[in-house]
Amino acid sequence: MASTPNKSNESAESNGPINLDAVHTALASVDDPEIHRPITELGMVKGVQLGKNGVVEVGIFLTVAGCPMKATITERVTHAVMQVPGVVEVKVDLDVMSEEQRGQMRQTLRGKEDKEIPFNTPGSLTKIFAIASGKGGVGKSSVTANLAVALVQQGFSVGLLDADVYGHSIPKILNAMTPPTMVEGLIMPPQGNGVRVMSMFSFKPGGIEQPVAFRGPMLHRALEQFLTDVWWGDLDFLLLDLPPGTGDIALSTAQLLPQAELIVVTTPQQGAADVSIRSGTLAAQTNQKVFGVIENMSSFPCPHCGEPIDLFGAGGGKSVADGLSKTLGTNIPVLGNIPFDVRLREGGDTGEPLVSAFPDSDAAVVIAAIAQKLSAKPRGLAGMNLNITPAGR
Secondary structure: OOOOOOOHOOOOOOOOOOOOHHHHEEEEEEEEOOOOOOOOOOOOOEEEEEEEOOOEEEEEEOOOOOOOOOOHHHHHHHHHHHHHOOOEEEEEEEEEHHHHHHHHHHHHHHHOOOOOHHOOOOOOOOOEEEOOOOOOOOOOHHHHHOOOOOHOOOOOOOEEEOOOOOOOOOOOHHOOOOEEEEEOEEEEEEOOOOEEEEEEEHHHOOOOOOOOOOOOHHHHHHHHHHHHHHHOOOOOEEEEEEOOOHHHHHHHHHHHHOOOEEEEEEEOOHHHHHHHHHHOHHHHHHOOOEEEEEEEEEEOOOOOOEEEEEOOOOOHHHHHHHHHHHHHHOOOOEEEEEEEOOHHHHHHHHHOHHHOOOOOOOHHHHHHHHHHHHOOOOOOOOOOOOOOOOOOO
C-alpha cells in the first residue's frame, strides 16, 4: 500500500498561499465510490506536487487498470482539491496498484486472511431482512427493490443481495447492470439507485438469458460467497430477495444468517395467501423471526368513479398474518397493503423504481411507510452474540 507522500516526493515550488496539509485534508474527504472509504486510508494517494501558478498535481492509484469508476474518482479528487485556497488547477495522474498494494488494501479492509461473514461478527449493527414468498408472480422482487431505494431515500446505507440465483431480476430493476470490480479476491458490488447490489447475473458471461444449473450444495456455496467475498461496507440494512418457496436458498439463508428476519410478500388472492403461509411457517423450523407481511397488488381506486377495485381479490395479507400468528404463537403484523400500480412493473423494466420515478403515487407512499417501519427497529446490539464470557467462568 502506498503511504501518504512525504516532503521528499513533493515539489518545493508552490504558488503563494497553497497549504500542503490542506491538500491532504481535502484528499482525506474523498471516498472511493465502490469501497466507501477515504482514498487516503486505502493507500490510493500516490503523491502530491505543488506547482507554479496555483497548479496542484495529484497522483492516484486505481485498484485495477480497467476501474469503471476512474472518471468518478478523478472528478471527486479535482472537486475536493479545488476547494483549497490558492488552487487554480488540479491535474490528476492515474496509476495502478501493484499486487502487493492490493493485498495490503484487502488486509486493511478485512483485517483477517480467513473468510467470514461480516454480518455475523460480534458488534455488527446491520439489520437483515429476507424477503420471501410462497410462489412466484406476487411482485416480491419489485417490492424488495423499491423498499431498498426507499430506505436509501431515508438516509440509510443499503445492500441488496439477489439470492434468487435461478431467477435473478434485481440488477435490471435497480439499473445495476455494470460488472463488479475484483480486488484481490474481494468483490466490489455495483450500485443502482444508491443501493449496493450483488447478483448471479454479474457472473454469467452469456448474459441475462444464460440459465444457471446449480444443485443444492452449489447454491449454498454461491450464497456463502456473496456474503464472504463481497465488500459490502458498513450497511444499515441488508435485504435479501429470496427465491419463491422453501427450498435450498431459504434453508441456507437461515443457516448463514440466523439473525435475518423474514418478510412474507403475498397478493390478496386466497390461493397465493395459502402458499405464502408455508414460506413463513418455515421460520418455526429454522428459529427465525417473521417481521411481518406485505400485501402487494391490493385494491386501487377506479380512475372513473373512485370506487376500490379488487383486481386480485381481497384479504390475502391479513389471512397470511393471521395464519402465521396462530402457527408461530406471536403477533405477525401486516406491514402494508400496496395498491396495484402498473408503474411498479414498468419501473422494473426500465430500471426506474416507482419510489424514485413517482414518489407521490399511492403505491410509493405505502412502500415508503413500510420502509419506515423497518427502520423503526433500533440499530443496536440487543439479542446479538457479543462473544463475551461473564466474569468468574
